[in-house]
Amino acid sequence: xxxxxxxxxxxxxxxxxxxxxxxxxxxxxxxxxxxxxxxxxxxxxxxxxxxxxxxxxxxxxxxxxxxxxxxxxxxxxxxxxxxxxxxxxxxxxxxxxxxxxxxxxxxxxxxxxxxxxxxxxxxxxxxxxxxxxxxxxxxxxxxxxxxxxxxxxxxxxxxxxxxxxxxxxxxxxxxxxxxxxxxxxxxxxxxxxxxxxxxxxxxxxxxxxxxxxxxxxxxxxxxxxxxxxxxxxxxxxxxxxxxxxxxxxxxxxxxxxxxxxxxxxxxxxxxxxxxxxxxxxxxxxxxxxxxxxxxxxxxxxxxxxxxxxxx
Ligand code: 13P
Ligand code: SF4
Numbered sequence: 001x002x003x004x005x006x007x008x009x010x011x012x013x014x015x016x017x018x019x020x021x022x023x024x025x026x027x028x029x030x031x032x033x034x035x036x037x038x039x040x041x042x043x044x045x046x047x048x049x050x051x052x053x054x055x056x057x058x059x060x061x062x063x064x065x066x067x068x069x070x071x072x073x074x075x076x077x078x079x080x081x082x083x084x085x086x087x088x089x090x091x092x093x094x095x096x097x098x099x100x101x102x103x104x105x106x107x108x109x110x111x112x113x114x115x116x117x118x119x120x121x122x123x124x125x126x127x128x129x130x131x132x133x134x135x136x137x138x139x140x141x142x143x144x145x146x147x148x149x150x151x152x153x154x155x156x157x158x159x160x161x162x163x164x165x166x167x168x169x170x171x172x173x174x175x176x177x178x179x180x181x182x183x184x185x186x187x188x189x190x191x192x193x194x195x196x197x198x199x200x201x202x203x204x205x206x207x208x209x210x211x212x213x214x215x216x217x218x219x220x221x222x223x224x225x226x227x228x229x230x231x232x233x234x235x236x237x238x239x240x241x242x243x244x245x246x247x248x249x250x251x252x253x254x255x256x257x258x259x260x261x262x263x264x265x266x267x268x269x270x271x272x273x274x275x276x277x278x279x280x281x282x283x284x285x286x287x288x289x290x291x292x293x294x295x296x297x298x299x300x301x302x303x304x305x306x307x308x309x310x311x
Pocket of ligand 2: 027062086087088089115173174175176201236267268269270
């Protein structure tokens with residue numbers, strides 16, 4: 001296994017040789033973000049996956065994101081450095097239980113967060129990401145009944161913001177669920193002028209204190225625009241890397257968990273990807289995402305609906 005600069009050189013050699021594009025989510029380790037061709041939120045990465053003319057997509061994110069890339073670009077080889085990079089939201093929503101829930105509510109459409117399995121996408125009508133959910137929800141007629149899954153906090157936030165009743169699937173993100181309101185308020189006392197930016201996957205106990213609520217790309221935009229010099233960031237702390245790069249003169253503080261620091265809010269799934277595993281994925285073109293064609297086509301319908309409605 002090459003190390004240090006040799007490892008970077010090998011990754012650079014392989015990405016050219018394979019005509020590969022490296023896509024990375026904002027929650028990836030800084031060294032992966034720095035090396036990626038494109039760093040983005042879930043919607044931006046789906047759009048990149050649908051548009052790229054690379055032969056190989058090396059997806060540095062979690063499995064549902066790499067699955068999405070394969071659903072949208074079936075002719076491409078899609079590799080995920082660690083196949084165990086899952087998501088607690090996906091785990092909370094087994095397809096058989098979701099299918100039964102849908103059958104019990106035949107007059108509802110399923111508006112589903114992209115953080116779910118390909119099978120659940122295939123059972124859904126429209127997929128949303130946190131950056132597209134508001135635009136998409138506003139296009140659905142007011143009298144249309146909606147099931148929203150699997151993230152009950154994002155669903156609850158949308159429901160309150162747009163005064164729209166929805167049946168919520170009871171899933172949560174273990175990372176955003178771990179922020180502590182008590183510790184956040186203590187931090188706010190220490191930095192009374194610092195606004196709070198929060199991801200809508202956070203529970204209401206956190207979101208209700210936020211000056212800005214939005215997706216990772218939305219939070220990043222807010223970080224670039226807010227007038228002060230310190231920002232409290234209530235989402236996975238690896239996004240702070242992009243903020244510090246863009247605005248070295250400002251201070252970004254990760255919102256704390258119950259232990260008073262932000263390390264418990266590192267996504268354990270995202271953290272599974274490393275430069276060494278990325279190198280192996282580019283070298284061996286494994287672990288590779290494969291999706292059965294009939295399932296892929298069903299899942300693509302709800303993703304295409306998102307891409308149409310989000311633009
Ligand atoms: P976004 O990047 O779309 O805001 O999503 C955050 C997330 O939790 C991805 O798993
Ligand atoms: Fe899933 Fe939460 Fe990790 Fe995002 S941060 S991948 S929602 S567990």
